[in-house]
Amino acid sequence: MREFSFFMPTKLVFGQDVVKKAGAGLALGKKALIVTGRSSARLSGALDDVLEALSGEYVLFDRVENNPTGENCQEGAELARRENCDYIIAIGGGSPLDAAKVMAVLAVNEKSPLELYAQGWEKKPLPIVAIPTTAGTGSEVTPYAVLTIHEEETKRGLGGPDLFPAVAYLDPRYTASLPLQVTIDTAVDALSHLVEGYLSNRASSASDLAALQGIAVWGGVIPALRSGDISLQVREDLLLASMLGGITIAQTGTTFVHALGYPLTYFHDYPHGRANGIFMASYLEFTHAHAPERVEMVLELLDLPSLNAFRELMNELFADYVGKLHVPEERIRAYAEKAAQTKNVSYSRGTPSVEELTEILKENIL
Ligand code: NAP
Ligand code: FE
Numbered sequence: 115m116r117e118f119s120f121f122m123p124t125k126l127v128f129g130q131d132v133v134k135k136a137g138a139g140l141a142l143g144k145k146a147l148i149v150t151g152r153s154s155a156r157l158s159g160a161l162d163d164v165l166e167a168l169s170g171e172y173v174l175f176d177r178v179e180n181n182p183t184g185e186n187c188q189e190g191a192e193l194a195r196r197e198n199c200d201y202i203i204a205i206g207g208g209s210p211l212d213a214a215k216v217m218a219v220l221a222v223n224e225k226s227p228l229e230l231y232a233q234g235w236e237k238k239p240l241p242i243v244a245i246p247t248t249a250g251t252g253s254e255v256t257p258y259a260v261l262t263i264h265e266e267e268t269k270r271g272l273g274g275p276d277l278f279p280a281v282a283y284l285d286p287r288y289t290a291s292l293p294l295q296v297t298i299d300t301a302v303d304a305l306s307h308l309v310e311g312y313l314s315n316r317a318s319s320a321s322d323l324a325a326l327q328g329i330a331v332w333g334g335v336i337p338a339l340r341s342g343d344i345s346l347q348v349r350e351d352l353l354l355a356s357m358l359g360g361i362t363i364a365q366t367g368t369t370f371v372h373a374l375g376y377p378l379t380y381f382h383d384y385p386h387g388r389a390n391g392i393f394m395a396s397y398l399e400f401t402h403a404h405a406p407e408r409v410e411m412v413l414e415l416l417d418l419p420s421l422n423a424f425r426e427l428m429n430e431l432f433a434d435y436v437g438k439l440h441v442p443e444e445r446i447r448a449y450a451e452k453a454a455q456t457k458n459v460s461y462s463r464g465t466p467s468v469e470e471l472t473e474i475l476k477e478n479i480l
Contacts, residue, residue, distance in 0.1 A: 118318030121275065122361055124244075124255050128284040128354070133163040133245065140164065142241045142280060143200035146172040147221075149190055149214040151180070155205040158247040158288040164203060173197045175217075178206065181262045181269065181379060181386070182213040184227025191220035194240065203243045204279070207300070208251030208386070211244050212259035215277045218242055227261065230272055244279035247288045249352035250300025250387050252307055252360020254282035262380065268452060269376045278364070284357060286350040294342050296385070298431050301339060301352050303387030305332050306371050306394060307359030313401050313408055314366040314461045321365040326415065328358030333416040339431060369462040371397045373453035374475060382439055391432050392439075395425035396474045404464035439479040446475045 133140065148164065155161040155176065165172075175190040194202070194217060204214030218239035219230060244254035253259075257277040262269050292300070311317060312325035332355045338348040375389035384392070399421055402409040409421075418424050429436050441449075450471035453459060459466060466474070 116319065118320055120318070120320035120365060122255060122278070122364055124278045125281045126255070126284065126357070127281065128357070130285060130287060132283045132285050133160065133167055136283065137167050138169045140167045140203070140243060140283075141170045141201070142243060144170060145197065145199045146170065147190065147194040147197070147199040147202045147217065147240075148172050148174045149178060149202055149204045149206075149210050149217060150174070150176045151178045151206045151210050152176060154207065154247050154291075155210070157291045158205075159291075160205045160245050160247055160285070160288045164205065164245070168203075172203070173199060178210040178213045180209050182209050182216075183262045183264065184216065187213050187216035187227055187261070188220060190214070190217040194221040199240065201241045201243070203245070205245045205247060207246070207248035208253045208260070208303075211246065211251065211253035211279075212261070214242055214244070215239070215253075215259040215279075216261065216272065219277070228263070228265070231270065234274065239276055242279040244282045245288070246282070246284060246353070246356070248292060248296070248300040249286075249289050249349065249356040250303035252304065252356050252358075252363065254279055254284065255357055255360035256364045258363075268380050282357075284353055286346060286353045289349050289353060290346065294344065297344055297352070298339055299385045299387035299391070300356070301332070301335070301387070302391040302394070302428075302431065304328070304352065304356035304359040306387070306390040307363045307368065308332060308355065309394070309398070309412055310369040310371055311359065311362030311366040312412065313405060313463060314369050315463050316366040316461050318365065321362050324358045324361040326411075328355045328362065329412055329415040331355045331358070336416065336427065340427075367461050368458050369397070370453060370459045370466055370471065373456040373458040374449070374471065377449040377452070378439070378479070382441075384435070388432060388435060391428055392436065392478050393474060395421070395428050396477050398424055400466065400470070400474065401463050436478075441475075441479045443476070443480065446480060447472055450475055
């Protein structure tokens with residue numbers, strides 16, 4: 115018997131100039147904390163559009179780091195408290211969007227970021243308007259925020275149903291300023307959400323609805339990713355695929371690809387999507403033994419004839435990075451042991467053991 119639920123409360127507004135069209139309707143309160151990274155909100159044109167549309171008060175926090183830490187979020191939360199902000203407008207890639215979610219919680223709950231993992235929070239976070247400028251994380255439609263935790267030497271997701279943004283404005287034009295390699299890195303993050311969600315042992319008929327459409331849309335942009343010729347139409351498809359990936363993992367969570375990717379980001383500075391991409395082919399090969407029809411459906415929708423063709427695609431997109439990391443064997447074992455403790459691994463079909471994870475790591479980064 116099927117048994118599932120589906121919850122995605124974020125209002126979506128997708129299309130060209132949606133921020134301008136929203137006008138004063140962009141505001142969810144009296145005073146906004148606008149949260150961005152150092153330069154992308156300006157570079158993408160999103161910040162200008164927001165400032166033009168917004169008629170109410172605001173204060174700007176433009177210091178979100180890539181792969182943000184709790185301390186970085188605490189800084190923004192303090193500003194929100196000091197300035198009496200009653201909502202947040204987050205503009206950027208997954209880093210500013212995730213940081214904004216944690217700031218929204220910390221602004222109204224007197225806790226340290228680490229306490230949020232252990233104890234949760236009581237007071238409802240500030241409402242968030244999310245405006246993505248990358249097409250990858252889907253954070254605008256997920257209830258997750260991923261933080262770098264130096265105490266644990268890794269990255270870890272924080273989740274809660276009230277972390278879904280209230281509204282998301284998705285304008286593909288904001289992603290046009292992304293350099294090609296960042297476009298590829300983030301696109302592969304979106305693919306990993308779609309595929310991991312579809313292959314998760316938590317997948318349901320409702321999450322499949324988003325995953326299957328998203329994988330098919332992603333399949334359509336493969337020639338453009340290969341050639342590097344990224345038109346606005348391709349940007350639109352990537353942003354849609356990324357949003358559908360977010361809707362998928364909001365229900366299913368991610369699987370062991372993400373758990374293996376975190377040490378590559380933490381210790382080797384690999385951007386998140388690239389860190390996932392390095393393991394995707396091995397993941398499909400492993401999962402094929404446990405859910406062959408589902409893996410074959412992924413290949414069919416991507417219009418790739420075989421698992422080998424998938425590996426070739428990843429090798430081509432990450433030509434400068436595949437086979438370049440030479441991580442010592444004892445570190446590989448440590449990465450596998452840490453990954454094995456995550457929920458992501460328990461959501462993976464075939465629930466890989468430490469030995470199996472070690473093999474997959476060795477195959478790709480020894
Ligand atoms: P990001 O870390 O937000 O941004 C990467 C780089 O791209 C930054 O240097 C950023 O500049 C720049 N950038 C962003 N938009 C740009 C644009 N339109 N034009 C030019 N440059 C631009 O990258 P991301 O891959 O989107 O997010 C990664 C984070 O999200 C990781 O921490 C990951 O763990 C997390 N994540 C979260 C979820 C979730 O469900 N919440 C899911 C997957 C991943 P600035 O520094 O100036 O902003
Ligand atoms: Fe991700």
